Amino acid sequence: MTHALPQGSTAERVTLRSALRDLPAYKPGKSAAVAGTVQYKLSSNENPYPPLPSVRESVAEAAAGINLYPDMACETITEAVARRWGVSPASVSFGAGSVEVASQIIRAVAGEGDEVIFAWRSFEAYPILTALAGAKAVHVPLTQDERHDLPAMAAAVNEHTRVIFVCTPNNPTGTSVTADELHDFMAAVPKDVLVVIDEAYVHFNVDPAAAQGIDFFRAYANVVILHTFSKAYGLAGLRIGYAIAPDYVSAALRAVAIPFGVSALAQKAALASLAAEEEIEARISSLVTERDKLQRGLVEIGWDVCPSEANFVWLRIGATTREIEDIFTHAGVIVRAYPGDGIRISVGAPEANDQAIHAARDAFNHFTTTSALAQEI
Incomplete structure (x- = not known):
């Protein structure tokens, strides 16, 4: 049995802090978006290795x-x-x-x-x-x-x-x-x-x-x-x-x-x-190697990628952010979108990073086509 919350009039409600009215919502990285398909979650800067x-x-x-x-x-x-x-x-x-x-x-x-x-x-x-x-x-x-x-x-x-x-x-x-x-x-x-x-x-x-x-x-x-x-x-x-x-x-x-x-x-x-810091350091070295591989792959495709010193890379793509995010999602790669600014791709396991590079090729073609059309207009 479910119980509906009483609506009541405004006068009957507890007064909440005014700061909450304009409070931006924290948006965690998305999880798998398409059931039944192989997907890689590269949206939350998580360490892909299981606990030691x-x-x-x-x-x-x-x-x-x-x-x-x-x-x-x-x-x-x-x-x-x-x-x-x-x-x-x-x-x-x-x-x-x-x-x-x-x-x-x-x-x-x-x-x-x-x-x-x-x-x-x-x-x-x-x-x-x-x-x-x-x-x-x-x-x-x-x-x-x-x-x-x-x-x-x-x-x-x-x-x-x-x-x-x-x-x-x-x-x-x-x-x-x-x-x-x-x-x-x-x-x-x-x-x-x-x-x-x-x-x-x-x-x-x-x-x-x-x-x-x-x-x-x-x-x-x-x-x-x-x-x-x-x-x-x-x-x-x-x-x-x-x-x-x-x-x-x-x-x-x-x-x-x-x-x-x-x-x-x-x-x-x-x-x-x-x-266990020696074992942790070995994992960090592997992730840095994968990060550099991911960056090189994106640059070779044509993306303008600023050098990253973290476990993710950043693509500033402005107004096309949502469209580019969709291309990655349909390719099985869940990235973190910042609407109007760009997307962040976390460094994952090698196969996840390879798939991200694959998706980035289609995304780059769409991005360049959209940018060219915008300039013509």
Whole structure:
């Protein structure tokens, strides 16, 4: 038996926050769209490898105790991460994925009347988390070559600015910020503004000139770095990420965190993953090789692809995004579409990447034909 929700008049309804009216919806990557066909999901930047045996074993052991609350302080994994990076355990705080830690940062630092700056397009959760905190999101356009315009971001700082996110490598474009660029940026940013270096994809970054967040944390008193176990470590389904921040900021993040937000399974899996970093590194190397293969294939077809330092590649295709997405879908490749901007193709298993290159040929023919017709009109 089902029960219809009572409609009631407007006067009888609970008043919801006004911020929800204009709140953009977070759109996860699509799953398989056509039943009964072989399809490859390359829409969510997921690691295509299954969990390592040692990680599976640790999760299975932890599952016996899921009737109990997890360690709210995440003490064991905190100490392990602190050792991994050579920082104080007081500087490390956890959440259910780095996106939840980003939410903690904004809620701890920004509120009504404050501003949060980030590049655009970048991680689409930033404007959502900012709006939920009651703050104003300030979008700074990327450069023509899909990179952070750090001088423009510094120029956007005013007395209301509380937080700046620098996503490097950037999601969805895959471009990274160099160390020299970030040092110049930090010199231009007031020391009472928190700069968050979001390194969700840092493990795939092989550019020797790229900024390394841990170096900036050690050099500047207003830097926080964000890491996740979802991507390189392949724990997306367990939701665990962390920040390395000044001790007083970490204390604030723990204060606003959801109690018991990180499950015991996630903590155990993260601990086992840190202990298996040699195996993880081998998988990362394979994914970087596949990323480079995917990029070369797209360039050989004719696509203008900016170099990616993440586990995905970006095609800026503007108004034809939905049409191009459909071509990939019908070819059995599920990609992530950003209407009006472009598509992001995650790096998957070799056969998935091969199919993506195959689909990209048909997509390029359609794109070039459509572009030529538009120019004639």
